[in-house]
Amino acid sequence: MTNFIRVSCDRKNLKIIRAFVTETLAPVPLSAITLNQIILAVDEICANMIIHANQEDGSKFMCLNIDYDDTEVVFELSDNGIAFEQAQYREPNIIDNIKMGKKGGVGVALVNRIMDKVEYTQEGTTNICRLHKLIS
Numbered sequence: 001m002t003n004f005i006r007v008s009c010d011r012k013n014l015k016i017i018r019a020f021v022t023e024t025l026a027p028v029p030l031s032a033i034t035l036n037q038i039i040l041a042v043d044e045i046c047a048n049m050i051i052h053a054n055q056e057d058g059s060k061f062m063c064l065n066i067d068y069d070d071t072e073v074v075f076e077l078s079d080n081g082i083a084f085e086q087a088q089y090r091e092p093n094i095i096d097n098i099k100m101g102k103k104g105g106v107g108v109a110l111v112n113r114i115m116d117k118v119e120y121t122q123e124g125t126t127n128i129c130r131l132h133k134l135i136s
Contacts, residue, residue: 003066006075009054010081017046024066026097028073028135038073038133041114044107045077045129053081053127068135072116075131083127084108084120 003024007013021039030038046062054060062079112118117132 004063006061006063008058009050009056009060009062009081010057011047011050011059014043014047014050018043020064021066025073026058028068030135034133037114041111041131042075042077044111045075045131049077049079049081049105049129053079053084053136055081071135072073073133075133077129077131078126079083079123081127083122084129 003020005017005020007016013113020036021042023037024132025038042064046064049062050056054062062077062081062083065078067074067076084091111131114133114135115131117130119128119130119132121130122127
């Protein structure tokens, strides 16, 4: 089964994306906890694309494609914004961030913990993030 949505890079569309993910995954046998973790992970990547990669420019767009079968769900998120530089990424010390009262900066680390596989690629000017979650 395949499902697709295209939204403008406006923060208000995060609610639409969360609803789309929830509705699309309804037939998939996931626990409530796993479903909520997946929604959080997808929301985090979408927020990063909208806010950081596209500077909340409503004239730009991002796409989310969800494929699933009996063993795995794959989320493919794409845009034409500023690419995430995975090679430059350093996972934060979450405990230190909490102690310092720092807000933000832990989303990618959270996504990496929730999902079974996370891939970042580029095809021409299109940035692609694929999130894989095994269905147990």
